[in-house]
Amino acid sequence: MQTLIFRTKSKTTTLYNDLLTGEVIKDFSFDNVTTVTIRDTGTYYEIMRQVSPTTNTTVPVARLPISMTNMLITND
Numbered sequence: 480m481q482t483l484i485f486r487t488k489s490k491t492t493t494l495y496n497d498l499l500t501g502e503v504i505k506d507f508s509f510d511n512v513t514t515v516t517i518r519d520t521g522t523y524y525e526i527m528r529q530v531s532p533t534t535n536t537t538v539p540v541a542r543l544p545i546s547m548t549n550m551l552i553t554n555d
Contacts, residue, residue: 481548483507483524485515486555492526494543513537515550524550 482498485491492515494507511529514537518525523542530536 481543483515483526483543483548483550485512485550485552487552488555490529494548507541507543509540515552517545518542521545524548 481504482495484493484495486493489510490512491510492508492512494504496502496504507526509526509528513527513529516525516527517523523544525539526541526543527537528540530538
């Protein structure tokens with residue numbers, strides 16, 4: 480099972496294929512993340528990224544199936 484770590488202070492995410500070995504899936508690791516939300520009636524985690532700090536515009540950049548993803552939220 481993959482593990483998503485969302486760091487609320489640094490506004491970053493890292494997706495690990497295997498948390499024990501530290502194997503990172505780089506294409507699904509982002510910075511400028513405003514939030515990670517639950518979408519589609521609890522089926523997906525959706526990573527929202529800020530694209531414009533002046534207009535506060537955010538866009539979804541990835542969806543991860545909840546059934547295959549553990550998520551840890553840290554205050555780092």
